[in-house]
Amino acid sequence: AQKVTQAQTEISVVEKEDVTLDCVYETRDTTYYLFWYKQPPSGELVFLIRRNSFDEQNEISGRYSWNFQKSTSSFNFTITASQVVDSAVYFCALSEGGDNNDMRFGAGTRLTVKP
């Protein structure tokens, strides 16, 4: 069964610090997709990025960057020069497909950025 582990329950940083959110996954499939979502206090889950199992290229989008390493089954997320608006719960998720389109979420990491 697929599994996603986000070992960091809560992280607190001061504005402008860099912060990395860890995600480790387990799957037996060779084809799968990994996602990161942001959930601000308002409750809506906001999609940030998707990565498929065949593409290990790292990606940068503004202050956000992602490091996908199949060798360690990790898909880590770094925020550079954090801002107060980055405060939210961040979820890593894994999708293997199949009949149920089942996407499994990690437990989430609550990031607090203090001014």
Added chain:
Amino acid sequence: DTEVTQTPKHLVMGMTNKKSLKCEQHMGHRAMYWYKQKAKKPPELMFVYSYEKLSINESVPSRFSPECPNSSLLNLHLHALQPEDSALYLCASSQDWERPQHFGDGTRLSIL
């Protein structure tokens, strides 16, 4: 504004009531989902309606029943709920399992 619309945003109901949560998307997505999220927990999948087929998480009690009137709508009927059913209920849609799911704002449900 999200592309997945959920109504109502808040709902308070007694244990004997019958109510429905509504979810609508106009992105032409072929799959729609209902999730339950308790405080400080990740979303848990309840139902998937994909390519006209309904899949059910076996741990979901029968007091929750989904209904898909058409490919743009996925309703969740509630009957005889328990206090532990109080949670945020999120609806999502996607083109397929490979694409990201787009979530609505959620319905905050409180059972008295």
